[in-house]
Amino acid sequence: MLKKLLLIIVLLNAVTGMAQECPDLLSPVDGASNVPVNTTITWESVDGIPGYRVRLGTSPGGADIAEQSVGSATSYTPPLGLPENTQIYVTIILDFLFQGGSDIVCASQSFTTEDVTVAPNCTTFRNPLNGATDVSVFTNFTWFYAPTATGYFLTLGTFPGGSDILPQTDIGNSLSYNPPGQLPENQLIYASVVPYNENGSASGCTEISFTTGELAPLPGCTNLTNPVNGAVNVPLTPLLEWTAVPGAVGYRLTVGTTPTNANVLDNAAFFTNSTFVLNFEPNRTFFITIVPFNAAGDAIGCTQESFSTLLGCGPYLDLATGEFVSLNPEINFPDTVSFCENLAPFTVTTEDVADGFRWYQIDPYGNETLLSENSSVDLTSNGTYRYEAYNFVSQSGNLIECPTSKEFEVVSSETAIIDNLLATEEVTTWRVTVETSGIGDYEYAIDNRDGPYQDSNVFSGVTPGNHTFYVRDKNGCGIAEEAFSQDLTVEGFPKFFTPNGDTFNDYWQFIQPKNTDAIVFQSIRIFDRYGKFLKEISQDSEGWDGNIAGRPLPSGDYWFKAVDVTNREIYGHFSLKR
Incomplete structure (x- = not known):
């Protein structure tokens, strides 16, 4: 069953020219000041959005600092940090391009970075590692970002502190350097990288050393053939395939849900040009980098590719209708269910339309006990329960469940017992208090079984004569009644x-x-x-x-x-x- 969501009215407003609701910055908040230059930018999640892109610039909508697709992640850490003492404009883009739709560009929000007054600390190499051997003569030097750094000096030599291969060179604000030629074969090489900013250079940075291997040609890069770069509706357990590279003995795969993480595969080595990956998450974008390698080392400069799994339960943007669609059943169930103790067990039946149902009782520790797998359940005690309805959906040969659930409370009631009618004489009338016992939620009426009823059990202005008081359980467990007679003119009882x-x-x-x-x-x-x-x-x-x-x-x-x-x-x- 498809559920059309009104959220599309909001998300497509940018396309139709109407006002657009977009996510707010969570950190730093819009208008923040003195923000660290190495901050991570986070924003609110928007339901049904397949992906986000982030622009960072020094003007509204600008991208002169960075522009990055982050998939379904709701955070981004600029790899080179941010300029100091600068108003930074953040533009969040709701990315529908890989679904065949149009981007929705949100209004820019901004914050101002701190004024950096000290030199940066040292950093460390990512590649090559200290003590590495058989390093390719074509290796690419990379290092980690040093917070507050605006540039790096790199030095290479064949002896400690030496610079005979590369004199101290200003690499600029980059985290990598590819030497223009090859390094010496079978050579112990010393390397140092020193971060700097306007306040000076890092001090006391240590150099590393590594040994190169024999001269051999590096393999070239490859590219995905299945799924192709930018593919959508990819099965949850796809066969990943890429072009075989002559001279490569294997391939290193890094796969993550953002461009900068490796939470699916982390530089895993494969010795064929294909592999299955089990159970990708539905409705997400995955970023993949494939690096061929051989005895000479890893291929250099291989680019990142991506694909999207738009399977699962949704919600999905249906571009043909301009509406969001969900495969989860729609349920309509109250927050509280009441039953009469004298009628227990009480059977609850749902009228929701779904392929299957489950009912659970939840104990005080949060543990669930399955009570029923039908559209109805027998309840005998008060407490917390969970109702779940689900649809079966066939996708790429797999049968998946799309559930919707809700917790609810069960309370019991019973017909009231009228213990006493306490009358207090007023001037010419009586004030009567109806005293009851029982576990129900009661309401009160006088002289008419059908009401009107009131929550208070006190009646003022009761005229002399005969009356009947009614006590009704609000949960439908019955009505108690008691006759009352009070005549101010009665004789026979001395005053x-x-x-x-x-x-x-x-x-x-x-x-x-x-x-x-x-x-x-x-x-x-x-x-x-x-x-x-x-x-x-x-x-x-x-x-x-x-x-x-x-x-x-x-x-x-x-x-x-x-x-x-x-x-x-x-x-x-x-x-x-x-």
Whole structure:
């Protein structure tokens, strides 16, 4: 299934003339100052971009310092450093050329380098190495960049400190030197390289020595024949082939994902002009350098080539439609899934369209346990889970998976239990607090099962009379209800009593009102003003004497709850006076 991404609207804006969103510099940031001259430039990654090119210059869009393709890498280190005390303009180019498209040139960003005030340190040779033997008489001298250096002096001689082969020569700001002729055969040779800048030359640099071999012609360079330089849609396990070179006994291959690294093959020697390389990454550009060699040494000046593997799951830029395409399935799954404990196990089923599915439970340590490989899964406990949908895609004879996944949380709920309806008398109405227990996420309503519901469990302004309160689990696990009756005009319960032993009003008890039908109570319960249960009295008892366990309670307001034989509840309060 192909998924078209809206990202193309952004990426093709430069082509269509619309505003273009491009990556920002991460280091150095735009406008930075006093930046080291040997800094590495990094920028944000842009999804779906097959490659980047970087221009460095002293003017917006300029490339007078460097211009380099870096493949899918999002960093670049100038091999010769940067000029000091200079405003450097960085231009990032979204490189679609090898896909048959057009480059998208982003607006330049800039920073200013430091003012270098000291001479550089020494450096070391890359080739030849100190103590090497049988070095080709046609060898090319190379060395590492010395930070802050703006040039190098090279000296070659047949004795320590000698300069009879090459007097001290200013090579300029270069990291290599190819002697115009051949070096002496079978000769111990001494070499030194000294970095310099405007502040002076490095001091105390040591020279190396090596021994040349017999005179023999060096092999020439070669080039890729499969895939050809610049090829796209290269299989993930390609057969690399190159032109055989007369006189070469082998070939050294360096392959990396940027022009300057060797993270796939690092100068690996092959003795035929082809080799398989297993499992290249999809949707990346690879840079390859092939150097033939023989007894005389390595070929000199061989150039770097590149190819791109645009296989895999994408996203790819479809130049025919101008849209990004992904082979991963599109999924629509919530962040949280809830189930009712009384209905466990709870079955979750996805409606996403894909070739296959997997469900995993994740423990607190991040370990995953596979639960199901179907479109549904049974869940029995709370926790963290991962849902994965995938498509099978056939590419170059291989069947690959293109997955999309999402972590989600599982929580459980249950129908609420209404423990109490706590009523507080206001002026002419009541304030009722619905006290519940349970593990659900609850909401509350009064007099209508269908709501409206509120998150608060407190209702103010409840009029006297009969009411029903509803508690609904937000996850659909049920609705609890409780009837409530409070009539401010009810008679029969005294408003006060005075338990002082004078035989008048010494007990608090319900008194049957005259000229009304008889009211029969199942229970009459008494509470203090904090809602703490104190005493239950029966309707046919003498009543409450104001004591608990023989201890007189203090004067103050007390509450009661009476339940009649029809389960009607009556709430009220009274005063104890001493």
